[in-house]
């Protein structure tokens with residue numbers, strides 16, 4: 010335990026919560042410790058991700074233990090992979106059950122970035138991924154095939170429109186990530202995010218918040234809808 014604390018300190022990882030899983034030292038360790046799927050290991054290698062970043066070291070084991078997480082780490086520190094990797098591990102493969110993972114972010118550009126990172130990690134696994142943009146689900150044919158998708162990436166406004174007008178269903182969602190959560194939980198988005206969360210009716214829903222900053226008001230709000238979350242902070246608290 011002492012050694013683990015020293016390792017966290019070296020990586021500027023601070024944790025708040027009970028029974029927090031130990032951080033990773035390497036991606037290779039995931040194979041033994043969590044039976045990481047071979048395609049994920051291969052795609053990490055092919056993307057040139059040799060060593061996990063500090064947020065990945067701590068967030069990945071927390072999420073693989075099916076814990077809810079509030080993670081705060083600087084811009085450019087690899088937060089996207091930190092949540093994509095454990096969620097893909099849990100999804101196993103394509104399932105035609107409807108959306109099982111939902112990634113919400115404040116802008117379309119960010120949605121495209123998440124999609125790019127996801128495609129790198131999904132190579133050779135035919136997950137069906139939908140990035141909601143202004144036009145792409147508005148015709149009936151696409152709407153009818155929604156059941157075939159596994160993963161949804163959207164902004165709040167676009168998704169609320171989809172819920173109200175395009176028969177998008179979120180009842181199969183097991184993983185909800187709010188990326189850039191500080192912005193998503195501000196007044197301009199809060200109403201939509203509330204509506205989205207209310208549509209995620211699956212009992213096994215697991216929530217994760219990732220952000221560069223988590224103001225105390227946002228933290229209090231997040232705690233009100235999360236189950237025994239672990240909070241992870243990398244570097245200075247609000248840097």
Ligand code: ADP
Pocket residue numbers: 057058059060061062065082083084085086087088089090126
């Ligand atoms: P954040 O969301 O924290 O701002 P990103 O998830 O966008 O950061 O990642 C920033 C960049 O770092 C991306 O180009 C991503 O591909 C790269 N990256 C992520 N994890 C690693 C890693 N373990 N090793 C090398 N590069 C990585």
Ligand code: MG
Pocket residue numbers: 088089188189
């Ligand atoms: Mg990001």
